[in-house]
Amino acid sequence: MNLYRLVRPVLHLVSPEAAHDLSLAALAWGLGPRFQAPEDPALAVTLWGKRFANPLGLAAGFDKNARVIGPMMDLGFGFVEVGTITPRPQPGNPKPRLFRLDEDHGIINRLGFNSAGAEACAARLETWRRGGRPGILGVNIGKNKQSLDAAADYGEGARRLGAYADYLVVNVSSPNTPGLRDLQAAAELDELLDAVAEALSGLDHPPPVVVKISPDLSDQALGDITALAAAGRMDGLMIANTTTDRPQGLRGRDRFEEGGLSGRPLFAPATRVLAACWRATVGKVVLIGVGGIGSAEDAYAKIRAGASLVALYSALVFEGPALIPRIVAGLGRLLRDDGFTTISEAVGADHR
Numbered sequence: 001m002n003l004y005r006l007v008r009p010v011l012h013l014v015s016p017e018a019a020h021d022l023s024l025a026a027l028a029w030g031l032g033p034r035f036q037a038p039e040d041p042a043l044a045v046t047l048w049g050k051r052f053a054n055p056l057g058l059a060a061g062f063d064k065n066a067r068v069i070g071p072m073m074d075l076g077f078g079f080v081e082v083g084t085i086t087p088r089p090q091p092g093n094p095k096p097r098l099f100r101l102d103e104d105h106g107i108i109n110r111l112g113f114n115s116a117g118a119e120a121c122a123a124r125l126e127t128w129r130r131g132g133r134p135g136i137l138g139v140n141i142g143k144n145k146q147s148l149d150a151a152a153d154y155g156e157g158a159r160r161l162g163a164y165a166d167y168l169v170v171n172v173s174s175p176n177t178p179g180l181r182d183l184q185a186a187a188e189l190d191e192l193l194d195a196v197a198e199a200l201s202g203l204d205h206p207p208p209v210v211v212k213i214s215p216d217l218s219d220q221a222l223g224d225i226t227a228l229a230a231a232g233r234m235d236g237l238m239i240a241n242t243t244t245d246r247p248q249g250l251r252g253r254d255r256f257e258e259g260g261l262s263g264r265p266l267f268a269p270a271t272r273v274l275a276a277c278w279r280a281t282v283g284k285v286v287l288i289g290v291g292g293i294g295s296a297e298d299a300y301a302k303i304r305a306g307a308s309l310v311a312l313y314s315a316l317v318f319e320g321p322a323l324i325p326r327i328v329a330g331l332g333r334l335l336r337d338d339g340f341t342t343i344s345e346a347v348g349a350d351h352r
């Protein structure tokens with residue numbers, strides 16, 4: 001029986017943020033499901049010298065404060081990303097700040113980096129690492145709203161948290177922190193990346209650094225970023241964060257709330273930007289495709305467009321945790337239908 005079918009009506013009775021808090025509490029209590037899909041070697045991906053059991057991950061924002069890493073790994077994800085974590089704790093924006101667009105399978109959020117801060121999160125990450133459990137862990141860092149020195153904030157995040165990360169994400173694309181997306185400009189990004197590299201330089205095994213970008217960049221700005229990527233200034237690009245655009249045809253009552261839109265309406269625009277990044281960087285950096293994935297077909301389309309890894313968040317809210325093993329199994333089938341024997345053969349196939 002699909003337990004989520006029973007629980008969902010209750011979760012959809014309370015506010016979206018209360019539903020999220022309840023879900024996190026249940027997961028932390030060990031009430032989440034466990035899916036032990038048989039491992040399919042065709043789905044395993046090795047990147048940056050690390051082995052991902054499958055290419056589907058949990059995107060940032062679900063487990064901002066690293067509370068439920070183990071329970072999320074148990075859902076069958078190939079990797080889990082925590083954050084965004086800011087150096088110092090901060091409350092985020094006033095509520096309400098999270099809206100579900102049921103008719104559109106979309107979500108609008110303007111949470112504004114509510115974060116327990118790097119110190120509290122570092123303690124949880126330390127505990128997770130000491131447990132020695134397998135699973136690839138991404139750590140996503142940002143800046144405090146009040147901070148005047150962005151580079152110093154990203155440097156501090158990298159210094160405090162870098163040692164726990166299998167990969168580190170520099171998030172410069174959330175629309176809910178004033179000025180944050182301006183850090184995507186080449187000069188600013190260059191400075192941030194220097195600060196992060198400096199902070200990681202003391203580590204024996206510094207994590208690869210991934211930059212997470214907005215789907216709303218101009219062609220010029222995107223060109224600047226992919227040029228930096230192609231020049232080896234970062235190890236990966238994550239495409240994309242939420243959009244401030246409101247595509248035609250949205251129906252949800254709250255569609256004009258301020259904030260970033262995610263879920264199904266983001267799929268097409270984010271996949272277009274992903275494909276553009278592939279064309280500009282072919283093979284030089286790892287691309288991670290995020291935005292609107294709700295099925296195996298969606299995940300596979302991102303891979304064919306150029307993603308070596310994919311991740312999701314919003315669809316979990318609409319479909320529940322059983323979606324994860326469904327997508328992973330479906331990916332294996334789609335791969336074989338196209339005559340591929342490994343995921344890496346399918347990466348970028350649309351461009352060949």
Ligand SMILES: Cc1cc2nc3c(=O)[nH]c(=O)nc-3n(C[C@H](O)[C@H](O)[C@H](O)COP(=O)(O)O)c2cc1C
Binds near residue numbers: 059098171
């Ligand atoms: C409620 C919510 C909170 C989010 N918080 C973050 C965040 O803290 N940091 C970040 O990089 N992305 C955040 N995101 C963006 C997601 O990681 C992802 O890039 C985006 O939602 C697109 O994927 P999806 O359509 O599968 O949700 C958030 C998304 C949602 C819905």
